[in-house]
Amino acid sequence: MVCFSFAEGPLAWALIVWRCSLVFSSFDKILSVLVHLLPGIVFFTIRWWNPTTFESMYPEGSLQRATWPYVEDKSYLWTWLFLVPLVAYTLWQILYFLIVNVLLRQTLLRDPEVMTSYRELSKKAKKANNVWWRLSGLLGDQNRMLMFIFLQGIFTIATMTLTVPIFQSYELHALFQILKVSASVWNGGRFLLEVMPRQAMLKEKNKSERKHVQDQMDQSITNAK
Numbered sequence: 001m002v003c004f005s006f007a008e009g010p011l012a013w014a015l016i017v018w019r020c021s022l023v024f025s026s027f028d029k030i031l032s033v034l035v036h037l038l039p040g041i042v043f044f045t046i047r048w049w050n051p052t053t054f055e056s057m058y059p060e061g062s063l064q065r066a067t068w069p070y071v072e073d074k075s076y077l078w079t080w081l082f083l084v085p086l087v088a089y090t091l092w093q094i095l096y097f098l099i100v101n102v103l104l105r106q107t108l109l110r111d112p113e114v115m116t117s118y119r120e121l122s123k124k125a126k127k128a129n130n131v132w133w134r135l136s137g138l139l140g141d142q143n144r145m146l147m148f149i150f151l152q153g154i155f156t157i158a159t160m161t162l163t164v165p166i167f168q169s170y171e172l173h174a175l176f177q178i179l180k181v182s183a184s185v186w187n188g189g190r191f192l193l194e195v196m197p198r199q200a201m202l203k204e205k206n207k208s209e210r211k212h213v214q215d216q217m218d219q220s221i222t223n224a225k
Helices: 002-008 010-017 027-049 051-057 074-103 105-110 117-128 131-136 141-168 170-224
Strands: none
Touching: 002 010, 002 027, 002 074, 002 141, 010 027, 010 141, 010 170, 027 170, 074 105, 074 141, 131 141, 141 170
């Protein structure tokens, strides 16, 4: 259940929030979508279609789906779908902060090309100039990392909270799978129809400007002779 919380909580919602795009021409984008999408599909299958538990969900003589006996206890659900995963996430965040910002701080400062989760996500947010980038700058650029950790914490708490009703409802869980797939396909379509043409036009524009500058330099050299 802890893994279910992570798979259908922060990992799954990141697919939507960070607009992961299903673009078959990009290995990185396909990999990103699969990493965020497949764990949830696996747990959806285990939760609702595992042959071992499928029979127990349909009591003999009944056509209606029944909840598993052990998930009827709400305190059990909140403990293993929210509290325990949140503790695990908090410990991970603390360890990650200590390793990246204390133990490896000087190494990372010397090599800005090394990607950390903060560098990667802030790079995407800055490029898109989205709400996450603006929120992370509320306390100034020097405090962006702290704001990022704070926002990440809120995001994690909110998404883990949603795993409880998702775990309890087959219809809601199925709808969530459709939402995730639809979001990745939609974002992929937008990338192909909007972003790629814009990038191509910008590349062509930069190429023309460089050629124009080079022609001017050549002309200046010719005139000087």
